[in-house]
Amino acid sequence: MTPKNPDYEKTIRKKLEKQFFMHHIGFDLTKITPGYVEGELFLEEKHQQQFSYTHGGVIATVADLVMGFAAYSLVESHQGTVTSDLKIAYLRPGIGDKIIGRGSVIKSGNLLHFCEADVVCINSNGEETLIARGYATMCVVKAHI
């Protein structure tokens, strides 16, 4: 996909500074390309729910972040995106050392970007398991809102 803003990566990196909740959960982006973004998070006790699995809210946040920034990489420099609709299918328990989120724009548009995400867990042997799929509609907005 062709970015409308050639400085898309720089623009996104600057936005990340004020992504306080992203920092609060310990997630960071590791790859930013037009329409595809990856990021990761090292699992700690603070990410768990009552069964010692990764909380569904962590997984939803990771999916939202990688899909949102995948959409962000495609808009004009004066535009941004907001999530209008997010869905997560929880396939398997989130257990392991690390979570990786991979977000793609599957159909870009002037108003809406349709996105999908894989959320995987990496265990201590480096093996990965798909734990969730994310689906989102990202709406293009003026960036300064």
Place this chain on the structure above:
Amino acid sequence: MTPKNPDYEKTIRKKLEKQFFMHHIGFDLTKITPGYVEGELFLEEKHQQQFSYTHGGVIATVADLVMGFAAYSLVESHQGTVTSDLKIAYLRPGIGDKIIGRGSVIKSGNLLHFCEADVVCINSNGEETLIARGYATMCVVKAHI
């Protein structure tokens, strides 16, 4: 709705101790009744995304928590619930002093509980605004998993 576990509130309160991610974001339950649960979170900078709004991941987590525990209040004492499918419709920006989540079971079953949630923001005048709707399918599982 009639709870199958008369000690449902005590059971849930005990589960909350190990809800590390819930504590990490500063959310707590304020009302637990059969099939309906409320909770709240005071908004701080750590909950924000790049536009200074509440991050969509916070809202998804709040919705997941209140719907999950609404379903939990209806299962047998040896059972628990896990989220199989979560969807959030983001209606308005999350701005204000406090977020309240209200989760209801709209159809209970032996295997699945269908749930809905309102997520509202409370401003400094105590006025509330509906910022998101949550929809989830909660799957009944053995509690010890």
Place this chain on the structure above:
Amino acid sequence: MTPKNPDYEKTIRKKLEKQFFMHHIGFDLTKITPGYVEGELFLEEKHQQQFSYTHGGVIATVADLVMGFAAYSLVESHQGTVTSDLKIAYLRPGIGDKIIGRGSVIKSGNLLHFCEADVVCINSNGEETLIARGYATMCVVKAHI
């Protein structure tokens, strides 16, 4: 809700003439008000799936129609709406004499209308059962597309 097009009902009634699939399944609108629309369908064998229940596709179509026209009632005369995202929660089997769909706009906007729907079955005693809930995002477009 206040309609932007005072002739919203007339505009929608005219659109219905070319709603070939709606006619093909035997559905019709019975109530059109700003942001809220109702319609019904008498159940026949042709609506069934292999268990003799109403097919999920019929229910999805009914939900889409009443939410779509609820959104349509709120747009300018030169605009229309298309469904960007549709979700159905199937709560109970669809059995009975008639299906009624009730679609509401829960948040209207310039670009997107967030909608919800109840789909109910009416049995031979006139009693109604909620069989599904529908949730949709309707996107505002130029009407002539």
Place this chain on the structure above:
Amino acid sequence: MTPKNPDYEKTIRKKLEKQFFMHHIGFDLTKITPGYVEGELFLEEKHQQQFSYTHGGVIATVADLVMGFAAYSLVESHQGTVTSDLKIAYLRPGIGDKIIGRGSVIKSGNLLHFCEADVVCINSNGEETLIARGYATMCVVKAHI
């Protein structure tokens, strides 16, 4: 994926006889393999909505059918599946000669099968366009219900 019922294809073919709504819209399965099913429908005026596009309800029905039977191919001979949750992302207008639906089980389980579908349109040159993505949770039930 390994089918639990070696006669899965025969079982599904028999079920299709009573799929009255599937026949009513003119859809039929063209490929049945364990966890993956394809089917097609030739587009006629009866499938259209007011903009002369394929109605969203047709697309939802096609997605539901191919995901439902993909799940059906994996259950025991005394079991069936029902849709608990269906979501459709409408990516592009449905225009062309034919619609093909391709449904896959992305995670199979004893109680739930998570599925995804591509719905594509084929034009008169045989070129295909992805018009929608479907996502569903299929719940395993006793077959005789």
